[in-house]
Amino acid sequence: MKLMIKFLSVAFMAVVLVACGGHAPGEVNLDDETDLRSYAVGAASLREARQLIDNVLEQYPDLDDADKQEAMIVGFLDLLHLQPRAEVERFEYELTARGITEEDMLVGLPPIEEFTLAEDDEVSEMLYTLGAYMAVQVLTVDDYLGDYGKGLSGAAVVAGFSDSVRGESRLNDDEIDEQWEIIRDILTQPAPGEAPGADTLSIGEAFQEQNAARDGVVVTDSGLQYEVIREGEGERPEATDNVMVHYEGSLVTGEVFDSSYERGEPISFPLNRVIAGWTEGLQLMQVGAKYRFVIPANLAYGATERANGVIQPYSTLIFEVELLDINPSE
Secondary structure, eight states: OHHHHTTOSSOOOOOEEEESSOOOOOOOOTTSHHHHHHHHHHHHHHHHHHHHHHHHTTTOGGGGOTTTTHHHHHHHHHHHTTOOSSOHHHHHHHHHHTTOOGGGOOBTOOOOOOEEEESSOHHHHHHHHHHHHHHHHHHHHHHHHHTTTOOOBHHHHHHHHHHHHTTOOSSOHHHHHHHHHHHHHHHTSOOTTOOOOHHHHHHHHHHHHHHHTSTTOEEOTTSOEEEEEEOOOSOOOOTTSEEEEEEEEEETTSOEEEEHHHHTSOEEEEGGGSOHHHHHHHTTOOTTOEEEEEEOGGGTTTTOOBGGGTBOTTOOEEEEEEEEEEEOOO
């Protein structure tokens, strides 16, 4: 469905759900480390959703309707319970691809409430699906953190998301970013009892050494390597900006694990919501430029496995990136 593609890189069809009543998550104590981290993840999910909404708000102004946005909370909570009320097979596929099962459900979730189906409300349909998609991302983060004994609190995640939908977030952007830095630090360390992936790390380091010796390759203070394939002429983004790019990601073996070119459409995202190598590297580029980045593991996914195991812990990654556009933060 073309409408959904405006939000996501995959198409979903969702029934419309309208809440009969509000959600009331349990008490959340932001002085507690787990609750604070979990609340920030929920709030950040809404922040990401708003970026997607802003991309199509001119075409669908009702997406900003506060009453309709309750559908996002419905979809978010349904999916956290692993009980989507729409396009069940599609969401099951998304969860299975990430290795998420009932054993991975968040602890302390508020119960699912009864809802009344509404017909022919395309905007609520979009918002429900968007909320569910955000929950998939939350479950993925929780799955990774669980390997470190630092899983999320369901009540706090839902509170962070729902408070933010209603404009009542208890954290500002800087406080949310601070928690994401903590999460990033956790996930770039070996999990307890996990082999450190010495072979993968050493192969990557050897590749970096060889690549750094090539003509035209620049190595930054952080260890990021880049070379200019094509210069641009436009502005350079700041870390807080949204960017639109085309890219292809591969391993040092040459195996491609992700490509917007293959999907046939570029992707947009906030530059400070991606791996550190991207955040640093894209700020070097001007609109219209194309760069090749070699990103050490500590600036990529660290000790975590990604892409269904294609990206092993401590992998060095290679990205060719075209910077197509910048949407400055307000």
